[in-house]
Amino acid sequence: MKAKVDSEIKEHLRGRFAEFIKSKRMRQTPERFAILDKVFEQRVHFDIDELYRDIESEYRVCRATVYNTVELLCECNILRKHYLNENQAAYELSDDRHLHLICLNCGKVREVRDEGFNECFEKMKFRQFKASFISTNIYGLCSSCTRKMKKE
Amino acid sequence: MKAKVDSEIKEHLRGRFAEFIKSKRMRQTPERFAILDKVFEQRVHFDIDELYRDIESEYRVCRATVYNTVELLCECNILRKHYLNENQAAYELSDDRHLHLICLNCGKVREVRDEGFNECFEKMKFRQFKASFISTNIYGLCSSCTRKMKKE
DNA sequence: GTAATTGCAAACGCTTTGCAGCGCC
DNA sequence: GGCGCTGCAAAGCGTTTGCAATTAC
Numbered sequence: 024m025k026a027k028v029d030s031e032i033k034e035h036l037r038g039r040f041a042e043f044i045k046s047k048r049m050r051q052t053p054e055r056f057a058i059l060d061k062v063f064e065q066r067v068h069f070d071i072d073e074l075y076r077d078i079e080s081e082y083r084v085c086r087a088t089v090y091n092t093v094e095l096l097c098e099c100n101i102l103r104k105h106y107l108n109e110n111q112a113a114y115e116l117s118d119d120r121h122l123h124l125i126c127l128n129c130g131k132v133r134e135v136r137d138e139g140f141n142e143c144f145e146k147m148k149f150r151q152f153k154a155s156f157i158s159t160n161i162y163g164l165c166s167s168c169t170r171k172m173k174k175e
Numbered sequence: 176m177k178a179k180v181d182s183e184i185k186e187h188l189r190g191r192f193a194e195f196i197k198s199k200r201m202r203q204t205p206e207r208f209a210i211l212d213k214v215f216e217q218r219v220h221f222d223i224d225e226l227y228r229d230i231e232s233e234y235r236v237c238r239a240t241v242y243n244t245v246e247l248l249c250e251c252n253i254l255r256k257h258y259l260n261e262n263q264a265a266y267e268l269s270d271d272r273h274l275h276l277i278c279l280n281c282g283k284v285r286e287v288r289d290e291g292f293n294e295c296f297e298k299m300k301f302r303q304f305k306a307s308f309i310s311t312n313i314y315g316l317c318s319s320c321t322r323k324m325k326k327e
Numbered sequence: 328g329t330a331a332t333t334g335c336a337a338a339c340g341c342t343t344t345g346c347a348g349c350g351c352c
Numbered sequence: 353g354g355c356g357c358t359g360c361a362a363a364g365c366g367t368t369t370g371c372a373a374t375t376a377c
Contacts, residue, residue: 050332050376051376052331052332052376054333055332070366072366083334084333085333085334085335087333087368088332090366091333106260106261106312109258109264109341110365111365112261112366127307140299144292147289147313151318152276152278152313152317154314154315155279155315156313157311160312161296161301161309161310162255163304163305163308165304166304200356202351202352202355202356202357204357204358207357236359239342239344239359240359242341242343243357261366262341263341
């Protein structure tokens with residue numbers, strides 16, 4: 024439920040992506056930047072297919088390219104990849120810290136911020152492991168499924 | 176890295192599974208209990224294919240049945256299903272609380288216990304959501320991949 | 328110019344499904 | 353004996369791959 028990314032941050036990230044691409048001696052294709060722009064328009068975590076359908080309407084690009092570019096955006100640390108369920112990977116902007124509440128019955132995912140939890144993670148240190156980011160999934164029952172269960 | 180499940184707990188869980196099956200008016204097939212027994216022998220999180228190959232050597236059973244039974248064991252709250260990466264779901268005994276340290280480079284998964292973190296979760300309450308369990312994945316670089324990176 | 332990147336389509340791997348026959352209740 | 357469960361095989365679906373054509377540098 025976060026507000027759309029503001030244009031200053033957008034510009035900054037676009038610049039970082041451009042730098043990243045250059046540093047790897049890769050090419051700045053229009054497809055890559057078109058995809059990045061659509062990424063900014065996503066309000067919550069999204070999957071490749073959602074992003075693809077969203078882009079497709081105004082820019083001709085194929086799924087494989089979306090996969091490739093999103094992978095690049097993860098390497099560049101603009102996006103992060105999460106595995107919430109069986110179906111497909113979910114992506115989110117890196118600065119968007121929250122937990123996922125996932126209903127075991129209907130599969131609905133809710134994003135929840137919890138500062139205490141974030142602090143708890145910041146403090147953690149691991150031997151022989153350089154942590155980059157945390158992905159926390161809490162499985163349970165959403166309110167409407169709880170209600171449904173009671174009726175039965 | 177946990178010790179094998181001791182026989183008392185095993186007996187208890189077998190009983191619970193039997194009860195669960197009866198309560199749903201399902202059948203106590205030998206396949207279901209053979210699979211449960213193999214589940215107890217797993218030392219860390221495992222996937223369906225590992226479990227299947229492990230069973231197959233001494234008991235004729237097909238993949239679909241393993242999928243079905245493991246799903247039942249999750250419903251019965253003996254197992255929990257985690258999504259660590261793209262490839263496949265990972266399963267663990269419910270009483271085995273730990274985080275997963277996942278290397279972004281080689282994909283290796285390490286299990287780590289952290290009591291502070293568990294307590295932090297216990298305290299959390301969510302509006303309109305009945306939490307059942309938490310699955311925490313920490314992505315980063317393992318020590319050997321960190322070393323590899325430095326060399327380049 | 329030339330090598331990286333794209334679109335397309337086929338391949339891949341995990342999981343689910345449909346179905347005929349078996350066996351638990 | 354009936355119907356739930358099994359094995360088998362095929363289908364489904366997200367993702368990856370191979371390749372010829374395109375295009376950024």
